[in-house]
Amino acid sequence: MSSMSKDSRSRSDRRVAITFGDPNGIGPEVALRGALAGRWPAAWKRVLVGDRATADRLCAWLKLPRLPSLRLADPIPGPVSLWDPDGPSYRPNPGRIRADAARASLAWLDAAVEAAMGGWFDAVVTGPICKEGWQRAGVPHPGHTERLAEITGAPSFAMLLVGGGLRVALATRHLPLAHVPGALSRETIVETTRLVWEALPWLGVPGGTIAVCALNPHAGDGGLLGDEEARIVRPAIQELRRRGAPVEGPVPADAVFYRAIRGEFAAVVALYHDQGLGPFKMVAFTTGVNVTLGLPIVRTSPDHGTAFDRAWKGGAEPGSMEAAIRLAFDLAGRPNPWRNGVRR
Numbered sequence: 001m002s003s004m005s006k007d008s009r010s011r012s013d014r015r016v017a018i019t020f021g022d023p024n025g026i027g028p029e030v031a032l033r034g035a036l037a038g039r040w041p042a043a044w045k046r047v048l049v050g051d052r053a054t055a056d057r058l059c060a061w062l063k064l065p066r067l068p069s070l071r072l073a074d075p076i077p078g079p080v081s082l083w084d085p086d087g088p089s090y091r092p093n094p095g096r097i098r099a100d101a102a103r104a105s106l107a108w109l110d111a112a113v114e115a116a117m118g119g120w121f122d123a124v125v126t127g128p129i130c131k132e133g134w135q136r137a138g139v140p141h142p143g144h145t146e147r148l149a150e151i152t153g154a155p156s157f158a159m160l161l162v163g164g165g166l167r168v169a170l171a172t173r174h175l176p177l178a179h180v181p182g183a184l185s186r187e188t189i190v191e192t193t194r195l196v197w198e199a200l201p202w203l204g205v206p207g208g209t210i211a212v213c214a215l216n217p218h219a220g221d222g223g224l225l226g227d228e229e230a231r232i233v234r235p236a237i238q239e240l241r242r243r244g245a246p247v248e249g250p251v252p253a254d255a256v257f258y259r260a261i262r263g264e265f266a267a268v269v270a271l272y273h274d275q276g277l278g279p280f281k282m283v284a285f286t287t288g289v290n291v292t293l294g295l296p297i298v299r300t301s302p303d304h305g306t307a308f309d310r311a312w313k314g315g316a317e318p319g320s321m322e323a324a325i326r327l328a329f330d331l332a333g334r335p336n337p338w339r340n341g342v343r344r
Contacts, residue, residue, distance in 0.1 A: 013043045013045070014043060014044050014045065014122045014123075014329050014332050014333065015045045015047060015076065015120070015121050015122050016044070016045070016046055016047065016121060016122060016123045016124070016125055016325060016328050016329055016332065017047050017049050017083070017112040017115065017116065017121040017123070017124045017125065018031045018034070018035055018046060018047065018048050018049065018124075018125045018127065018321075018325060019031070019048075019049045019050065019105070019108045019109050019112050019124070019125070019126050019127050020048065020049065020050030020051075020054065020105065020108055020127050021105050021108075021126065021127025021128045021129050021306065022101050022102060022105045022127075022128065022129050022130045022133060022306045023050065023051070023054050023090065023092065023101050023104060023105070024092065024093055024094050024095060024096055024097070024098060024101045024130075024306070024308065024311060025095075025127075025128055025130065025305070025306025025307060025308055025311045026128070026306060026307045026310055026311050026312075026316040027105075027127030027128050027129075027306060028050060028054055028055070028058050028127070029058060029062075029311075029312070029314075029316045029318075030127070030302065030316050030317070030318040030320075030321040031048055031050075031125075031127050031321060032048065032055075032058055032059070032062065032064070032080075033062075033316070033318035033321070033322075034302075034318040034319075034321030034322040034324070034325055035048060035080045035325060036064075036080060037318055037322045038322065040079065042079070044079075044329050045076045045079060045080075045081070046079065046080045046081075046325060047070055047076065047080075047081050047082070047083050047121070048067065048080070048081070048082050048083070049082075049083050049084075049085065049108045049111060049112045050082065050084065050104075050108055051084050051087065051104065052069070052082065052084045054092070055067050055082045055084075057092075061312075061314075062314075067080060067081055067082040068081045068082070069081065069082055069083075069084070070082060070083040071083075072115060072120055083111075085107065085108065085111035085112075087103075087104050087107030087108055087111070088100065088103045088104055088107055089104075090103070090104045094308075094311045094312035095308040095309065095311045095312070096308070097130055097132050097133045097136070097308070098133060098136075099133060099136040099137040099138075100137075101130075101133060102129070102130060102133030102134050102136060102137040102139065103137045105127075105129045105130075105133070105134075106129075106134065106137070106139055106147075109124075109126060109129070109144065109147065109148075110147075110151065112124045112126075113148060113151050113152065113297065113299075114151070116297045116298075117151075117152065117296070117297060122298065122328075122329075122332035123297070123298035123299070123300065123328035123329065123331065123332040124297060124298065124299050124300075124328070125299075125300050125301060125321070125324050125325050125328050126144050126299065126300075126301040127301070127302075127321075128301070128302065128304060128305045128306045128307075129143070129144060129306070130305075130306050130308075131143055131174070142173075142174055143173075143174060144292075144299075144301065145157060145159055145173065145292055148292055148295060148299055149292075149294070149295070152295050152296050152297060153296075154294045154295050154296065154338070155294075156191045156195065156294050157195070157292055157293060157294035157295060158170065158171075158191070158192045158195045158196065158292075158293040158294060159173055159290060159291075159292065159293075160195075160196065160199065160267075160290070160291045160292075160293050161276065161277065161280050161284075161288055161289070161290055161291075161303055162203070162288070162289045162290075162291055162327065163280070163283070163284030163287045163288035163289055163303070163323065164261070164280070164283030164284030164287065164288065165260075165261050165283065166257065166260055166261060166268065166279070166280055166283060166284065167196070167203065167205075167266065167267035167268070168267070168268045168269075168270055168276040168277075168279075168280045169192050169193075169195070169196045169267060169268070169269045169270070169276070169293070170192070170269075170270055170271075170272070170273060170276050170277075171184065171188050171189050171192045171269055171270065171271045171272070172184065172188070172271065172272050172273070173273060174273060175272065175273070177272065177274075180215075180271065180272040181215065181228060184215065184228065184232050184271060185232060186232055186235050186236040186239065187236075189212060189232065189233060189236035189237075189269065189271075190236050190239050190240055192269055193210055193212060193236070193240055193245060193247060193269050194240070194243070194245065195293040195294050196210055196267045196269060196293065197210060197240075197245045197246070198293075198337045198338070199291075199293050199337065200266055200267065201337070202331060202334050202335070202336065202337055203291075203331075204330075204334075205266050205267075207246070207266070208246065208265065208266025208267070209246045209247065209248050209264070209265050209266060210245065210246060210247050210248070210265065210266060210267045210268070210269060211247075211248050211249055211251045211256050211259070211260060211264075211265040211267070211268045211269070212233060212236070212237055212247060212248070212249030212250055212251065212268075212269045212271075213249065213250065213251060213252075213253045213256055213268065213269060213270050213271050213275060213276075214229050214233060214249070214250035214251060214252050214253060214271075215228045215229065215232075215233065215250070215271050215272075216228060216229065217252070217254070218252055219250045219251070219252050220250075229250045233249060233250040233271075234250065237249050237250070248265070249269075253270070253275050256268055257279040257280075261283065280303075281303070284303070286317050286319040286320055287319050287320055287323045288302075288303030288304075288320055288323070289301070289302065289303060289320065289323050289324045289327050290302070290303050290324070291327065291331070293338075294338055295338060296336065296338055296339050297336075298328055298331045298332050298336065299328075300324040300325075300327050300328045300331070301324055302320035302321040302323070302324045303320050304320055
């Protein structure tokens with residue numbers, strides 16, 4: 001692998017790696033369509049990361065020219081190219097969950113992140129993977145976010161969704177709803193909100209208040225509908241305010257997103273997956289982007305899954321992928337608040 005640093009390139013020359021994700025899903029299609037969609041600055045190079053056979057099959061199917069191959073030791077051959085890092089082989093089976101395809105998606109992710117950590121890519125955009133496939137393949141991580149944190153050595157991290165005028169972070173991620181109250185803690189809320197606070201300037205938001213959601217209806221209604229607000233959420237908010245964070249809450253979840261989309265809040269910290277993702281996808285279903293906070297590299301992804309039922313049938317919507325690629329380029333041009341491990 002080349003050790004070429006971005007310092008040897010011009011400021012406008014940016015390289016983003018875009019992984020295929022699970023090749024049996026819509027990832028390869030939306031990666032290619034997203035990379036080719038619209039107009040791009042000439043210096044913004046999009047490099048798809050996957051295997052040559054899938055790329056050739058995809059280009060033939062979509063009636064597109066064959067992608068030029070990239071070797072990391074050589075100059076990038078065009079605005080859109082393919083890097084095949086020689087991952088494990090798999091048998092194509094569109095629409096099916098297979099361990100071999102999952103292992104391939106993991107290898108492409110790891111290769112792209114390693115190259116980004118080495119300075120060769122300025123950002124990584126990840127195509128959707130199948131969590132069940134990773135489990136079948138014996139991968140000890142529930143998803144991209146946890147894998148990325150381990151590879152990059154990030155001590156803390158969070159998942160932030162951007163789109164439709166909203167910025168929504170999750171204090172807990174992929175958990176059964178019954179496990180959420182037990183997983184919530186003052187520390188979890190403080191860390192998630194701290195990362196959002198640090199991220200706002202990076203996202204182009206110089207200031208603004210961060211709303212922390214209540215867990216229970218009516219913010220617990222004085223303890224009648226639950227005591228998590230008094231035991232967990234309010235102490236977390238008090239700690240954040242002591243640190244100087246501009247925080248409001250606990251804000252009832254049935255009102256917070258209306259207020260946020262009207263501009264009252266710069267971001268919202270939701271306490272569980274569907275509390276945040278339900279309202280978010282209502283306004284940004286085809287344009288939402290997932291950004292991982294806390295990493296020393298830029299990582300974005302489309303806010304959707306593998307859509308196995310639509311895989312390799314044509315017509316997969318690339319809007320979220322295109323938005324993820326564009327945001328990755330934008331973030332790569334700004335100082336990453338976690339590159340040097342700075343914390344508030």
